Amino acid sequence: MIKQTILTGLRANNDLHIGNYLGALLPLIDMAENQSDKYQINLFVPDLHSFTTPIDHTLLHDAVFENLRVFVAAGLPLDNDNVRIYRQSYVPAHSELAWILECFTGFGEMSRMTQFKDKLQSANNEQVSVGLFNYPVLMAADILLYGASYVPVGEDQRQHLEFSRDIAERLNNRFKGGLFTIPKSVQEQYEFFGKDQGLRIKDLADPTKKMSKSDDSGKGVIFMTDSPEVARKKVMSATTDSLALVAFDKANQPGVTNLLELLALLSGESLEAVITNYRGQTQYGPLKTAVADVIATFLEGFQTKLSQVDDDAIAHKLLLSESLMSEQANATLLRVQQAIGLRA
Numbered sequence: 001m002i003k004q005t006i007l008t009g010l011r012a013n014n015d016l017h018i019g020n021y022l023g024a025l026l027p028l029i030d031m032a033e034n035q036s037d038k039y040q041i042n043l044f045v046p047d048l049h050s051f052t053t054p055i056d057h058t059l060l061h062d063a064v065f066e067n068l069r070v071f072v073a074a075g076l077p078l079d080n081d082n083v084r085i086y087r088q089s090y091v092p093a094h095s096e097l098a099w100i101l102e103c104f105t106g107f108g109e110m111s112r113m114t115q116f117k118d119k120l121q122s123a124n125n126e127q128v129s130v131g132l133f134n135y136p137v138l139m140a141a142d143i144l145l146y147g148a149s150y151v152p153v154g155e156d157q158r159q160h161l162e163f164s165r166d167i168a169e170r171l172n173n174r175f176k177g178g179l180f181t182i183p184k185s186v187q188e189q190y191e192f193f194g195k196d197q198g199l200r201i202k203d204l205a206d207p208t209k210k211m212s213k214s215d216d217s218g219k220g221v222i223f224m225t226d227s228p229e230v231a232r233k234k235v236m237s238a239t240t241d242s243l244a245l246v247a248f249d250k251a252n253q254p255g256v257t258n259l260l261e262l263l264a265l266l267s268g269e270s271l272e273a274v275i276t277n278y279r280g281q282t283q284y285g286p287l288k289t290a291v292a293d294v295i296a297t298f299l300e301g302f303q304t305k306l307s308q309v310d311d312d313a314i315a316h317k318l319l320l321s322e323s324l325m326s327e328q329a330n331a332t333l334l335r336v337q338q339a340i341g342l343r344a
Contacts, residue, residue, distance in 0.1 A: 003082075006035060007042040007148035010085070012050040013063040016070050018222040018295070019201035019211035022265055029075045031152075036082035042146055042325070043076070045087045048094065049139075052132040053119075068314050070224055073306040078313050084321040088142065091322060093329035097141040098134070100336060101167055104174070105137055109163065115156050140164035145329040147181035152193045158186050175339040180332075201262065204238040207254035225303075228296035235259075235292040246281040256284065259291050266294045 008028060011020065032041050047064055051057065064087065077083055088094050110116070110133055120128050136159070143151055143164050153161050161183060168180035184192065200210045205220030213221070220238070222231050240255040248271075250257050260278065264271040267290075278287055337343040 003038065003040045004149040005040045005042055005146050006031065006150040006152075007044070007143055007146060008152050009046040009049075009142075010043050010071055011067055012045050012047040012088075013055060013060055013067070014213045016067060016224045017211055017213065018224065018262075018298075019199075021074060021224060022201055023199040025071060025074045029071075029077075032077055032080065032083045033075075036077075036080050039082075039150070041080075041083045042148065043083060043085045044142065044325075045085075046142065047087050047089045049088070049135065052129060052135050054126070065311075065314070068318075069306060069309045069311070072309050072314060073302060078317045084325055085317050086321040086325045087318065090318075091145075091326050091329050093145055093326070093333040094138065094141050097145055097329075097333055097336065098138040100340065101140055101144075101171075102134060102137050104170060105167060109166075110134065110136065113159055113163075115159070136160040136163045137167075140167050143183055144168055144180045145332045146325070147332070149181065149184050150189060150192055151183055153186070153189060161186055161189070171336070171339075177335070177339050179336055179339055199261075199265070202254060202258040204234055204255075204258070207239055207258045222295060222299075224299070224306075226299065228299045231295050231299055232292040235295055236288050238288060238291075240284045240288075244282045244284075246278045246284065246287055248275045256287070259284075259287055263287070263291050263294060266291075266298050 008031075010028075011024075016025070028043070032043065035041060045064055045068065047060065050060060050064075068085070072078060076085070078085070113136055116133055116135070119132065139157075139160050140163060143161075144167075151161060151164075164183055165185065168182050171179050172182075183189075203209050203211045203220035204222070205217070207220075211221050219234060222234060226234075238255060238259060240259075241253055243253060245253075246256055246260075247253055248257050248260055260274055261271065263269070264274040267274070269277075281287070334343060
């Protein structure tokens, strides 16, 4: 029996932070470890997607590899044959299939993508690339090349997944060849992965928004490469409130609630136990100190693991996976090329 494929992307660039670790890395690694006996797990680095908005291109190549090292330090299995780790740009079929799909995609379809419209409105006179506009088509190629059934997506990617289904059905119907496996619907994705895919750790300086690399100051973001001392200072400066009462209340006390959640996630205690332990306290200092301690300890351990990552093992895994993925992707691409008349 041929296994169904689960496909998801590993961040190509930007510094990874503790919100990425808790909300994305750990669930991804859990999936790779616990689903690979039933599914083929495709973990790809979307390096072509990484410059749909401006970046420093002199840093891209090293950033891709450094982020792979972070994933491996977090527990990503390199010795599992059912887990494939590959870079998007090292499989040229991604780009070629994307061009073919673009020629069967309407301008209006892409114009209706809310994520693009939101970014366009916030561009502040900066150049907005055609690549950003066409991003969902390349994402569809990423999925369809491998017949992926399951693709964990957040709410902001929902339209893109629906487009992937639409363009696959369009070409299947047009060329009567069953060219593509149709990805599962958004509802089926939610049922498979769970509706709330990933935790949303809040910014320490502004707990009304999620922790993000886009915070220019970096004061509210704990990066995985921060020293324990730097991380400790950020936690001790975290925004709380003037209520002078420790309570788990996301609406009225988002800063305190965020600290309670972080303490539970990194200490191994249940959230209920942490809330009970601090319930009714009127000073925030002891809670901040506990969170600072547990984050510092976590970073010390993680950075030790990061220093021990075997770069040669990563390079070997990439070489094997990219060879296998190229073979699979090229077979799909050839089928499409034959259907549309590019190949005999």
